[in-house]
Amino acid sequence: MKDAYSLILEAIDLGTYKPGDRLVESELAERFGVSRTPIREALQRLETQSLLTRDGRSLIVASLDHNQLAELYVVRSELEGLAARLAARHATQEEVRLLRGMIEEDRALIDDPQALSRANKRFHKQIHLASHNRYLVQQLDLVHRSMALLATTSLSFEGRGLQTLEEHHRIVEAIAAGDGDRAYEALKQHISLAFETRLRQDSMAEARFSV
Incomplete structure (x- = not known):
């Protein structure tokens, strides 16, 4: 319980x-x-x-202002990139298969942003675990708790769901290949694009509010 x-x-x-x-x-x-x-x-x-x-x-x-949001994404990008790099070094074959399976299962959720958001969190958590570094996992748990303060998901933005799964695929294939540098860069780019999408969402929401 x-x-x-x-x-x-x-x-x-x-x-x-x-x-x-x-x-x-x-x-x-x-x-x-x-x-x-x-x-x-x-x-x-x-x-x-x-x-x-x-x-x-x-x-x-609590709510996050623009600066806090930017700071959070900087930390998240670096820590998640490190998790992907370590996963490329330490992930077992079973963990790689699980990550690939998650991507295929999540394709059925493309039209349900909230369900895809929950699946996205599970996917990222599995990469954290595949790093096999308990201290990194603890720090990422703290970061993702703060992500709970975001009232919306960037996956609700048109086209972002499919794009996210394509990015997930590139991350997993880099991990499977044992290419830590490529996995690091792929995950950092993934977080960067998610942040850019969120900023675009916020900008559009503010524009509607000011009309």
């Missing part, structure tokens, strides 16, 4: 609670069927990790 921290984090990640939403102990305890003490402890932990912020006496889901 998941603990209160995991339940709240998952709810943020799934968009049940979006940036700016207020989190109330009693409501969370009722929703998840747990007492208020573990909820309170979980909220304190999430605040310490900057996933929640104070608004007066209330805790709300």
Whole structure:
């Protein structure tokens, strides 16, 4: 059974609670069927990790400004690139087959951005694990927790889903070939294109809002 921290984090990640939403102990305890003490402890932990912020006496889901988003993607790009480089060195044949299988299965999700987003997270997590470096996996887990603060997915942008799977294919083939440099560059480019797509989405949303 998941603990209160995991339940709240998952709810943020799934968009049940979006940036700016207020989190109330009693409501969370009722929703998840747990007492208020573990909820309170979980909220304190999430605040310490900057996933929640104070608004007066209330805790709300934090949001990322442009600079924070850029900083997050820089760190994510370097760490994920390193994971791909190490995976090219350490991934087993079984792990490579699993990654290839994920890409084929995800083709059925092209028209469902939310489902594809969840599958995308699983794919990236598997690359992290294939690096066989526990400390790197821990740091990437922290980065991906912060990614939960993004209210939308770049995979909802037209054509991005298919493009993402093509990028995933290039990453996996580099890993399978044991080419660490190529895997590193392929994954860094993948993250760069995802960031560019997100910036384009945000720009279009702002333009609609200002009209």
